[in-house]
Amino acid sequence: MSDLAIELASVVKTYPFFTLDHIHLQVPHGQIMGLIGPNGAGKSTTIRILMGLVQQDRGEVRVLGRRMPAEQIAAKWDIGFASEDMRLYEGMTLAWHMEFIRSIYPNWDARYAQLLLKRFGLRAEQKIKGLSHGQRVKATLLLVLARRPRLLVLDEPTTGLDPVARHEILKELTAVMTDEGRSVLFSSHNTQDVEQISDRITFIDRGRIIDSMDKEAYLDRWRRLRLEVPSGMALPALPGIIGIRQDGRVAVATANAFAPDMANAYESTGARVKSIETMTLEEIFVANVEHSREQEVEA
Amino acid sequence: MSSSFVISQTDKRPIYLQIMEQIKQRIAVGDWTEGQAIPSIRQLAVDLQVSVITVKRAYLELEREGVIVTQQGRGSHVASNPGLGMRLQQEELEKHLEQAVRLADLLGIRPKDLEARLRETGDRRMEKEGEQV
Amino acid sequence: MSSRVIQTLILKDWRLHRMHILMSLAAGVVALALLQVKGESTFLVGTVWFFVSLIVLGSMVPVSNVVNERKKQNLAFLMSLPVSAVQYAIAKMASTIGLFLLPWGVLVIAASTFVMSRADIPKGIVPLMLILFGLPLVGFCLIAATALVSESEGFTVAATIVCNSWYGLVWYFIIRNPAINGDLTSPVPVWSPTVLTILTGEAAAVALILGVTFYLQSRKREFV
Numbered sequence: 046m047s048d049l050a051i052e053l054a055s056v057v058k059t060y061p062f063f064t065l066d067h068i069h070l071q072v073p074h075g076q077i078m079g080l081i082g083p084n085g086a087g088k089s090t091t092i093r094i095l096m097g098l099v100q101q102d103r104g105e106v107r108v109l110g111r112r113m114p115a116e117q118i119a120a121k122w123d124i125g126f127a128s129e130d131m132r133l134y135e136g137m138t139l140a141w142h143m144e145f146i147r148s149i150y151p152n153w154d155a156r157y158a159q160l161l162l163k164r165f166g167l168r169a170e171q172k173i174k175g176l177s178h179g180q181r182v183k184a185t186l187l188l189v190l191a192r193r194p195r196l197l198v199l200d201e202p203t204t205g206l207d208p209v210a211r212h213e214i215l216k217e218l219t220a221v222m223t224d225e226g227r228s229v230l231f232s233s234h235n236t237q238d239v240e241q242i243s244d245r246i247t248f249i250d251r252g253r254i255i256d257s258m259d260k261e262a263y264l265d266r267w268r269r270l271r272l273e274v275p276s277g278m279a280l281p282a283l284p285g286i287i288g289i290r291q292d293g294r295v296a297v298a299t300a301n302a303f304a305p306d307m308a309n310a311y312e313s314t315g316a317r318v319k320s321i322e323t324m325t326l327e328e329i330f331v332a333n334v335e336h337s338r339e340q341e342v343e344a
Numbered sequence: 345m346s347s348s349f350v351i352s353q354t355d356k357r358p359i360y361l362q363i364m365e366q367i368k369q370r371i372a373v374g375d376w377t378e379g380q381a382i383p384s385i386r387q388l389a390v391d392l393q394v395s396v397i398t399v400k401r402a403y404l405e406l407e408r409e410g411v412i413v414t415q416q417g418r419g420s421h422v423a424s425n426p427g428l429g430m431r432l433q434q435e436e437l438e439k440h441l442e443q444a445v446r447l448a449d450l451l452g453i454r455p456k457d458l459e460a461r462l463r464e465t466g467d468r469r470m471e472k473e474g475e476q477v
Numbered sequence: 478m479s480s481r482v483i484q485t486l487i488l489k490d491w492r493l494h495r496m497h498i499l500m501s502l503a504a505g506v507v508a509l510a511l512l513q514v515k516g517e518s519t520f521l522v523g524t525v526w527f528f529v530s531l532i533v534l535g536s537m538v539p540v541s542n543v544v545n546e547r548k549k550q551n552l553a554f555l556m557s558l559p560v561s562a563v564q565y566a567i568a569k570m571a572s573t574i575g576l577f578l579l580p581w582g583v584l585v586i587a588a589s590t591f592v593m594s595r596a597d598i599p600k601g602i603v604p605l606m607l608i609l610f611g612l613p614l615v616g617f618c619l620i621a622a623t624a625l626v627s628e629s630e631g632f633t634v635a636a637t638i639v640c641n642s643w644y645g646l647v648w649y650f651i652i653r654n655p656a657i658n659g660d661l662t663s664p665v666p667v668w669s670p671t672v673l674t675i676l677t678g679e680a681a682a683v684a685l686i687l688g689v690t691f692y693l694q695s696r697k698r699e700f701v
Contacts, residue, residue, distance in 0.1 A: 048640055093699075096556075096557065098556055098699070098700050099554070099699045099700070100698035100699070104543075116562075118479065118559050118560065118561050121557065121558065121559040121560075122559045124557075125557075126553075126557035127557075128553055130553060131550060131553040131554050131557070132549055132550040132551055132553075132554065133551070133554060134493065134549075134550070134551060136491070136493070137666060141492075145485070147487060148485055149481075149482055149485055149558060149559070185554075286677065
């Protein structure tokens with residue numbers, strides 16, 4: 046049994062207008078991996094491939110040690126999957142769905158399910174068609190969480206939820222971490238959620254992985270430097286700087302490989318460093334995507 | 345134990361720094377005492393809804409500063425270190441002074457004028473306390 | 478384990494279609510009642526009622542049981558369960574054909590009871606009856622298979638229209654066949670080679686349709 050919960054190696058999937066290009070992804074056991082990227086980047090496709098719902102054209106996929114999609118049945122006993130485009134049966138009640146899942150999975154935890162009903166403010170006797178969007182999302186997640194699966198794969202679990210519902214979901218997702226043997230992979234547009242609860246972050250854009258690493262180390266590599274530049278000088282881009290915005294004598298440099306001696310390096314060019322700021326994941330997200338698109342244009 | 349920890353989203357500092365500060369604060373005011381056991385990394389992560397790796401980093405930094413001690417298989421506890429409280433508060437003061445100097449600089453205020461401002465602030469505070477008494 | 482999951486899926490489909498099942502039984506009861514009343518016209522009405530209900534109820538099933546699951550995006554929910562595409566297909570074909578077999582079975586039982594109970598009806602028509610009842614079954618399997626494999630409501634509706642419009646033609650040619658209609662008036666059923674060939678052919682057609690369906694389903698590389 047491998048020590049990785051999820052492993053994608055050189056995965057390629059070609060569509061008429063989109064290609065997933067040599068995806069490498071690793072999620073160790075007991076960690077939360079946040080997958081972020083713009084719309085159409087390939088997040089959902091990557092997730093479908095690792096669930097065995099879509100077969101890759103090339104490359105190896107292993108989930109909980111099982112090869113996908115060949116061993117998908119075995120894998121899916123231990124995986125809880127929820128995606129944004131998934132729908133429950135409108136005409137049936139939440140209680141029916143709970144019983145349906147319970148009749149299939151032996152490790153359904155009825156007490157935890159009841160607790161989740163209360164926490165999420167859901168009523169089991171209610172039909173799915175009577176639920177609001179947020180309630181449906183919570184219902185789908187309840188069905189997945191109450192099984193306590195070893196791996197949770199969630200495609201946009203908090204999208205479209207109000208702040209309270211989001212908070213409830215994040216609480217349950219992090220609670221999963223009390224068990225070291227359980228892992229989570231989730232994709233989200235909400236960079237704040239990803240920044241808060243992920244152990245590792247993977248950035249995907251236009252079918253390519255841009256970055257994939259430890260979240261704290263990643264956040265540490267990015268800084269925004271505010272500088273004052275002598276009149277008439279264009280601020281040089283030192284190694285580790287991916288972008289500079291200058292207006293007259295005021296400049297802002299974005300570093301994606303920050304080193305402590307960068308401030309001194311700039312001072313020696315004549316510029317004055319006014320402040321060095323950390324960046325939120327959202328700011329990093331935008332800077333990263335803009336940068337990688339500029340590079341594509343140049344190439 | 346950790347129910348009063350709050351991670352601020354408007355605070356621009358990284359989460360691990362906020363965690364460190366709140367732990368140091370509890371030690372500085374005496375709520376957490378020398379040798380006292382503190383929540384495990386995983387437990388705190390769950391309580392705060394932050395990633396394990398962030399809490400791990402906070403604990404590692406705190407250990408490096410000698411504020412806490414983590415033992416393999418036995419969890420973490422507050423380090424036994426006399427004068428620890430004083431040192432922590434000194435650190436706080438140093439941080440605030442650095443910040444004041446930086447802000448003054450941005451506003452174009454020189455250190456000499458900053459001194460004057462500092463004295464003014466001190467006087468104002470004494471006045472307030474005088475009124476209360 | 479897998480067979481239990483397949484069973485659960487079949488039961489789930491029947492649970493979702495409980496209205497259909499009730500209506501089939503009701504239609505059957507009505508037709509049976511009509512048949513009891515003596516008289517040519519009620520017999521005719523009863524028979525026509527039967528076939529119409531059969532075709533109507535049968536036509537709705539592939540769309541409501543197969544196509545809608547995909548259209549209403551329930552498929553992702555099901556494929557997250559521990560099933561493969563082939564197992565899903567097995568469960569789906571079984572539940573769909575099962576839903577058809579109910580009204581069909583009621584028809585067959587009612588018609589057979591009627592023929593057996595009436596002394597004035599020659600039992601020679603029994604082979605023809607079986608052949609005629611077999612046709613909608615084969616047709617339905619084809620429509621259900623199309624629904625599952627094509628994943629398209631358009632194709633399914635087209636297949637339904639084509640099948641339903643060909644019944645008349647096929648019946649016409651079968652009834653005109655002297656090897657069959659020659660023995661209609663016989664007091665006992667006559668199992669001529671022609672009759673047996675056609676019946677075997679119908680069974681083989683069902684097996685072939687199912688086999689091809691499962692093969693094609695196993696070749697699919699995307700399910701949602």
